[in-house]
Amino acid sequence: MDLKLKQYINGKWVDANSGNTRDIINPYNQEIIATVPEGDESDAKAAIAAARETFDQGDWATTPATERGAIVTKIAELIERDNEELAHLESLDTGKTMEESRGDMEDIAGVFRYYGELADKEGGELIDSPIPNSISKVVREPVGVCGQITPWNYPLLQASWKLAPALATGNTLIIKPSEITPLTHIKVFELMEEAGVPAGVANLVLGSGATVGAELSSNEDVDLISFTGGIVTGKKIMQAASSNVKKLALELGGKNPNIIFADTDLDLAVDQALNGVFFHAGQICSAGTRLIVEESIHDEFVHALVERVKKFKLGSGFDEDTQMGPLISAEHLEKVEKYVQAGIEEGATLAVGGKRPEDPELQQGFFFLPTIFTDCTTDMTVVQEEGFGPVITVEKFTKEEEAVKLANDSIYGLAGGVFTNDIAKAERCAAKMRMGTVWINEFNLYFPHAPWGGFKQSGIGRELGKPGIEEYTETKHIFQNLKPETINWF
Numbered sequence: 001m002d003l004k005l006k007q008y009i010n011g012k013w014v015d016a017n018s019g020n021t022r023d024i025i026n027p028y029n030q031e032i033i034a035t036v037p038e039g040d041e042s043d044a045k046a047a048i049a050a051a052r053e054t055f056d057q058g059d060w061a062t063t064p065a066t067e068r069g070a071i072v073t074k075i076a077e078l079i080e081r082d083n084e085e086l087a088h089l090e091s092l093d094t095g096k097t098m099e100e101s102r103g104d105m106e107d108i109a110g111v112f113r114y115y116g117e118l119a120d121k122e123g124g125e126l127i128d129s130p131i132p133n134s135i136s137k138v139v140r141e142p143v144g145v146c147g148q149i150t151p152w153n154y155p156l157l158q159a160s161w162k163l164a165p166a167l168a169t170g171n172t173l174i175i176k177p178s179e180i181t182p183l184t185h186i187k188v189f190e191l192m193e194e195a196g197v198p199a200g201v202a203n204l205v206l207g208s209g210a211t212v213g214a215e216l217s218s219n220e221d222v223d224l225i226s227f228t229g230g231i232v233t234g235k236k237i238m239q240a241a242s243s244n245v246k247k248l249a250l251e252l253g254g255k256n257p258n259i260i261f262a263d264t265d266l267d268l269a270v271d272q273a274l275n276g277v278f279f280h281a282g283q284i285c286s287a288g289t290r291l292i293v294e295e296s297i298h299d300e301f302v303h304a305l306v307e308r309v310k311k312f313k314l315g316s317g318f319d320e321d322t323q324m325g326p327l328i329s330a331e332h333l334e335k336v337e338k339y340v341q342a343g344i345e346e347g348a349t350l351a352v353g354g355k356r357p358e359d360p361e362l363q364q365g366f367f368f369l370p371t372i373f374t375d376c377t378t379d380m381t382v383v384q385e386e387g388f389g390p391v392i393t394v395e396k397f398t399k400e401e402e403a404v405k406l407a408n409d410s411i412y413g414l415a416g417g418v419f420t421n422d423i424a425k426a427e428r429c430a431a432k433m434r435m436g437t438v439w440i441n442e443f444n445l446y447f448p449h450a451p452w453g454g455f456k457q458s459g460i461g462r463e464l465g466k467p468g469i470e471e472y473t474e475t476k477h478i479f480q481n482l483k484p485e486t487i488n489w490f
């Protein structure tokens, strides 16, 4: 593998202080694909010190935004140049199909390009001051040293949502990928170095959440922590971030509803419902795993879904005809199995799947069959908890208000969908759905220009769009009195 397989701290490619390493496993066949340094608190502290010193020294924060933007745009170009290599690394690490990984890399380049172009356009504004003879202006400045922690399901995509806006706005940063999927993070650091990101500005530390992640979240030299991952970890990070009242951005899980009305185009809704869940074997925060289907079309809809699911081709992400790859790890496969077992025990009807495949060619990988449960009710574990696997639950409704009530019956509020040909009805539902994104006649679409994030326990703050760059800035009001006079109050 033509990759450095090191951490990147203060402009140098380094091993872990301890000398420890970790083997990275291909989830398709359990082969070791790479061995990388396993950093710990001491590596995190070294990276934080470099980022702190670089930020405080000031050159990067005061580099003209146009220049920083040009570097971020250059990273986009390099990602486009190396798209195939990056996609290959992502599929090796995660098991997802090459087609999906190629799409991710296009999206990632788009994110760097978007923030590269936005870098010099959000400088601040003059306010119409109510005080005579004064100038009142609002400027945006970088927050400082940013800690960034990413998950294993969309490793580089989630990283791009953090790296690009942080760099564009003049912050310094330390990023920690999931310990089991570090390869595309390493590669993008090679590209960032090539694009001209100065030493100390962007640092990469590899290692576990309990060590590196916990240090980034609690260290008082870190000014902002941006985390994407599970709700349990998110709560720990929120607590740790209170050490110095860090700025906090949390992108957490989802248990996303997809409402299907009887007046929809059935073929479209079936197709989109499948797309909404089964990419990357359902390991998507915004997977539309809670189908809420109008009773009059329920049986026909479920039948159509099941017939298509039965034909899914599972296999290696590198085979052209594979539609669904494996789950990420043995541990996660076990978790999904237990989740499905809970569904069966709580009385849901298994319409298809529900177990590991029997195909001898898939026995080395962490595969689970695409699964559909019917006769589901809101009190069931499979309806309330995020399974993060290829599992759909189907609930029925008869009235519009009931559909919205079911959709909102969750601690999560990340995303949801509505399928209907009655646009007024769709708009009414969208207005009442308590989620950061609502799709109408669409599911799982995202692009750099529109903000992404969750209501309720799906998170705090927004990534992407203008809010995604504002997260990385502090707002400062500068007031200038053009005709100062003594007040003589005291």
Ligand SMILES: NC(=O)c1ccc[n+]([C@@H]2O[C@H](COP(=O)([O-])OP(=O)(O)OC[C@H]3O[C@@H](n4cnc5c(N)ncnc54)[C@H](O)[C@@H]3O)[C@@H](O)[C@H]2O)c1
Pocket (backbone or CB within 6 Å): 149, 150, 151, 152, 153, 154, 158, 176, 177, 178, 179, 207, 208, 209, 210, 212, 213, 214, 217, 228, 229, 230, 231, 233, 234, 236, 237, 251, 252, 253, 254, 284, 285, 286, 386, 388, 414, 453, 454, 458, 459
């Ligand atoms: N909202 C979104 O946009 C979004 C996007 C992708 C994934 N997710 C969510 O991510 C979850 C799956 O990812 P995961 O299993 O990698 O999540 P996770 O919470 O287990 O791990 C995420 C990251 O946090 C680190 N971590 C673990 N413990 C930590 C600690 N105590 N302190 C600091 N860091 C720690 C991990 O090493 C990893 O890098 C799902 O819940 C999914 O919905 C959300």
Ligand SMILES: C[N+](C)(C)CC=O
Pocket (backbone or CB within 6 Å): 153, 154, 157, 283, 284, 285, 286, 446
């Ligand atoms: C945000 N998204 C959809 C790219 C990945 C969620 O896991």
